[in-house]
Amino acid sequence: MPTTWFITGTSSGFGRLLTERLLARGDRVAATLRRPEALDDLRAEHGDRLWTAVLDVTDAAQAHRVVDDAFEALGTIDVVVNNAGYGVFASVEEAADEQIRRVIDTNLLGSIHVIRAALPHLRAQGRGRILQVSTAGGQATYPNFSYYHASKWGIEGFCETVAREIAPFGIGLTIIEPGATPTGFGSSLATAPVMPEYEDTPAGEVRRAITGGDFTLPNDPQKIAKAIIDLVDTGAAPLRLPLGSDAYDDVRASLVARLAEHEAHRDVAYSVVTDELA
Structure with missing residues (x-):
């Protein structure tokens, strides 16, 4: 039986790849994007199995309206994919206020808007x-991704909490964690005027590696799209799914280092417990 998907940010990257693959296998897709003409070729090929709407996820009212319209038009939506994103590549002092706000509004608040809009329908x-x-x-x-990290660490904390809240309703939530992948996202990153003070810091080193072409993108975007679809087909709902050798290795290294630092402070942590509970 065909599955019905709601996907944000479908004009390019993983959103576009998922939409192409799902339609090709006979599924229905509610695809949202800022420029609906970007999917004209898929609409001509797949007809009414592709439903599209203009959506700026930073607009909470629009997010609720579009999600409501999609459920009304399609009846049932099985999978909601929060994919729309925006990135800023700049050191902490270089980014402009409007860039910081857009990254938070898109990646954090925008994803929250879509999830909140979808939950009443999924519960029903x-x-x-x-x-x-x-x-x-x-x-x-x-380095140079501090505001992007702020949005992504924020949405992961939000989703980890939500996953526990909605499990009793039969709704699963998985955080997909791709590594560096040639999807065009890197070329769309917003940048800012470079401050010379950061040239001899890790921020400068990473900037030179990227501009010099030394930053590798080891993952296959088509394989990532397939892995995401395969996950849904299996019915499994892990909290997180790393995709890419770099994603697995970098996250594991981060977790190991954080745990080691955490354990190093055990004695001082316990030292502040009240005497009655010590």
Whole structure:
């Protein structure tokens, strides 16, 4: 039986790849994007199995309206994919206020808007899946991505909490954590005027590696799209799914280092417990 998907940010990247694959195998897709003409070729090929709407996820009212319209038009939506994203590549002092706000509004608040809009419908169905596209940078960090990390670490904390709240309703939530992948996202990153003070810091080193072409993108975007679809087909709903050798290795290294640092402070942590409980 065909599955019905609601996907944000479908004009390019993983959103576009997922939409192509799902339609090709006979599924229905409610695809949202800022420029609906970007999917004209798929609409011509797949007809009414592709439903589209203009959506700026930073607009909470619009997010609720579009999600409501999609459920009304399609009847049932099995999987909601939060994929729309925006990134800023700049050191902490270089980014402009409007860039910082857009990253938070898109990646954090925008994803929250879509999840909140979908939950009443999914609860009424008594089932459903939410896939939150994050990144290895939702648990690991890299210089020049501080604001991107702020949004992704924020949405991962939100989703980890929500997953526990909605499990009793038969709704699963998985955070998807791809590694570096040639999807065009890197070329769309917003940048800012470079401050010379940061040239001899890790921020400068990472900037030179990227501009010099030394930053590798080891993952296959088509394989990542397939892995996401395969996850839904199996019915499994892990809290997180790392995709890519770099994603797995970087997140694992971050977790190991954080745990070691955490354990190093055990004695001082316990030292502040009240005498009655010590």
